[in-house]
Amino acid sequence: MERMLRGIRRAAALLLLACTTLAGEVRTLTILHLNDLHAHISPENGRGGFAYLATVIKRERANCADCILLNAGDLVQGSPVSTIFHGDPIYQLANLLGFDAACLGNHEFDYGWAQAAQFAKIANYPIVTANVVNAAGELITPKPYVILKVNGLRVAVIGAMTETLNTLSTPKSLGEWHTIPLVETVRKYARELRSQSDLVVLLAHIGGGEESAILNSVAEIPVSVTGHIHSGMTEAMSHDGRVLVRVRSYGEELGRLELKVDTEKKAPVSWTWKRIPVDTANTEPDAAMARQVKLWEDKVTAQVDRPLAIASRTFTKGEVKRLIEQALREETHSDFAWMNSGGVRDPLPQGQLLDRHIWNIMPFDNEVLIGTFKGRDLPKVVIGDKKIDPDRDYTLAVSDYTAANQETGENLRTTGLQFPKYAGLMRDMLLDWFRKKKVIESVE
Ligand SMILES: [Zn+2]
Incomplete structure (x- = not known):
C-alpha cells in the first residue's frame, strides 16, 4: 500500500514536471x-x-x-x-x-x-x-x-x-x-x-x-x-x-x-x-x-467660450453634416455643398451653443474650396435626389480635404474635379453662419 502510494506520488510529481516543462x-x-x-x-x-x-x-x-x-x-x-x-x-x-x-x-x-x-x-x-x-x-x-x-x-x-x-x-x-x-x-x-x-x-x-x-x-x-x-x-x-x-x-x-x-x-x-x-x-x-x-483651457476660453446660438434640440453627427452643407451653400452662395461625415467630429447638444461647440465639430483647419461643373459632371453623392440640367453650370463647395481625396472612402467617388476658388476657413464660415442664424431649429 505504502509503495503504491509512493509510486502514485512519484508519477504525479513527474506529470507535474512534464506539465511545467511543456x-x-x-x-x-x-x-x-x-x-x-x-x-x-x-x-x-x-x-x-x-x-x-x-x-x-x-x-x-x-x-x-x-x-x-x-x-x-x-x-x-x-x-x-x-x-x-x-x-x-x-x-x-x-x-x-x-x-x-x-x-x-x-x-x-x-x-x-x-x-x-x-x-x-x-x-x-x-x-x-x-x-x-x-x-x-x-x-x-x-x-x-x-x-x-x-x-x-x-x-x-x-x-x-x-x-x-x-x-x-x-x-x-x-x-x-x-x-x-x-x-x-x-x-x-x-x-x-x-x-x-x-x-x-x-x-x-x-x-x-x-x-x-x-x-x-x-x-x-x-x-x-x-x-x-x-x-x-x-x-x-x-x-x-x-x-x-x-x-x-x-x-x-x-x-x-x-x-x-x-x-x-x-x-x-x-x-x-x-x-x-x-x-x-x-x-x-x-x-x-x-x-x-x-491652465490650458484658460488660454483659449476668451476665444471659444462665447455664446453663439441656441439649438432647439440635439443634432446627431449625420444631421450636423447636413447643417454644415447648408451653411457652406448659404455662406458661399453655391448651388451644392458636400461634407464628408468622417470630418464631423461631434454632435450638437440642445440649448446654448458656444463657439467651442463648433471647434469640437470642426477642429481641423480645413479650407472651403469651390469649383464650377456641368450638371453631368457633378458627383452622384452630391446631387442626391435633386433634379439637375446636365448642360447647366453649377457651383460646388467642399473642404480642401475632400478636394484632395475625391476618390477615397465616403468622399465624392470621382477624380480630377478642380476646385480653384478659395472661400475661407471652414470653421470661421460655420461660426458666422450659426451666429447669424441665432436659433437652430431643424436641418434643411
Ligand atoms: Zn484615426
Missing part, C-alpha cells in the same frame, strides 16, 4: 489601454476629461504589479486647445497620465509631419510606429517597437499605422512620409522579437479590415490593442487564442485586459477584458491634472 511558466499581465482621446482634455456630457481619466487610471494601477498603460493613437485634434497650439499641450498633459508606450494615429499628422515627429520628442514615454517611413526608408518615430519589462515578463510592443494614412491626410501634411504594408511589416518584427520577448503585443491605429487581417492571419501577434474606429467594442475580438481590444474614443472609457501568459508558448493561456467607464458624476478629478488642464 507549458512553461504562467505569468500575469494587465494591459490598461486607451485610443482616440482626440484632445478631449475636458469632459463632455459627463464622460471623459483628462482629470477624471487620471483618477481612473491611478485607481486601476494601485497595487497592480503587472499593469502597463498603452495608447493606440490619435491623442490630438478635437478641441480648441489642440487646434490653437497644434497639439503640443495635449502631449504635455498626456505625460501626466503615465503611458508606458503609444503609437501615432493618422491625426497626429494633421499639423504636418514635422509636428508628428515632434510629438515623439515631447512624450516622456516611447512612441513606436513600424510602418511609416520617408523616401530613404527611415522611420518617423525613433523606434518601431519597445520591450517593456513588467512582472518578470518581457513585453514587446510593436507600433503600427493604418495603410489608409495617405487618404486621411493632405499631401502637404504628409510630405514624403508614407506607410509600408502593415501585415508584412508587423509580422517581420514579431518574428524577430520572439526570441527576445515573452509576449508580442501589437499597438496599432488601424481600420476594421486591417484589425481582422491581423487577428485572423498573423499567428505571430497573440495580442492586439487598437484604435481609429471610435465606437469601441462590447466584446473583445478573438481568433485561435489570439485577442484584439479597442475602447470608445474621447476618454469615455478605459480598457483593462488581464492576461495569463505562457512564457514558453509566448501566448496567453486565458484572458478577461472589461471596459471601465470614465464618469464625472462618481469620480473625483485628479487635482494636479485638473490644474494643468485649467
Whole structure:
C-alpha cells in the first residue's frame, strides 16, 4: 500500500514536471489601454476629461504589479486647445497620465509631419510606429517597437499605422512620409522579437479590415490593442487564442485586459477584458491634472467660450453634416455643398451653443474650396435626389480635404474635379453662419 502510494506520488510529481516543462511558466499581465482621446482634455456630457481619466487610471494601477498603460493613437485634434497650439499641450498633459508606450494615429499628422515627429520628442514615454517611413526608408518615430519589462515578463510592443494614412491626410501634411504594408511589416518584427520577448503585443491605429487581417492571419501577434474606429467594442475580438481590444474614443472609457501568459508558448493561456467607464458624476478629478488642464483651457476660453446660438434640440453627427452643407451653400452662395461625415467630429447638444461647440465639430483647419461643373459632371453623392440640367453650370463647395481625396472612402467617388476658388476657413464660415442664424431649429 505504502509503495503504491509512493509510486502514485512519484508519477504525479513527474506529470507535474512534464506539465511545467511543456507549458512553461504562467505569468500575469494587465494591459490598461486607451485610443482616440482626440484632445478631449475636458469632459463632455459627463464622460471623459483628462482629470477624471487620471483618477481612473491611478485607481486601476494601485497595487497592480503587472499593469502597463498603452495608447493606440490619435491623442490630438478635437478641441480648441489642440487646434490653437497644434497639439503640443495635449502631449504635455498626456505625460501626466503615465503611458508606458503609444503609437501615432493618422491625426497626429494633421499639423504636418514635422509636428508628428515632434510629438515623439515631447512624450516622456516611447512612441513606436513600424510602418511609416520617408523616401530613404527611415522611420518617423525613433523606434518601431519597445520591450517593456513588467512582472518578470518581457513585453514587446510593436507600433503600427493604418495603410489608409495617405487618404486621411493632405499631401502637404504628409510630405514624403508614407506607410509600408502593415501585415508584412508587423509580422517581420514579431518574428524577430520572439526570441527576445515573452509576449508580442501589437499597438496599432488601424481600420476594421486591417484589425481582422491581423487577428485572423498573423499567428505571430497573440495580442492586439487598437484604435481609429471610435465606437469601441462590447466584446473583445478573438481568433485561435489570439485577442484584439479597442475602447470608445474621447476618454469615455478605459480598457483593462488581464492576461495569463505562457512564457514558453509566448501566448496567453486565458484572458478577461472589461471596459471601465470614465464618469464625472462618481469620480473625483485628479487635482494636479485638473490644474494643468485649467491652465490650458484658460488660454483659449476668451476665444471659444462665447455664446453663439441656441439649438432647439440635439443634432446627431449625420444631421450636423447636413447643417454644415447648408451653411457652406448659404455662406458661399453655391448651388451644392458636400461634407464628408468622417470630418464631423461631434454632435450638437440642445440649448446654448458656444463657439467651442463648433471647434469640437470642426477642429481641423480645413479650407472651403469651390469649383464650377456641368450638371453631368457633378458627383452622384452630391446631387442626391435633386433634379439637375446636365448642360447647366453649377457651383460646388467642399473642404480642401475632400478636394484632395475625391476618390477615397465616403468622399465624392470621382477624380480630377478642380476646385480653384478659395472661400475661407471652414470653421470661421460655420461660426458666422450659426451666429447669424441665432436659433437652430431643424436641418434643411
Ligand atoms: Zn484615426
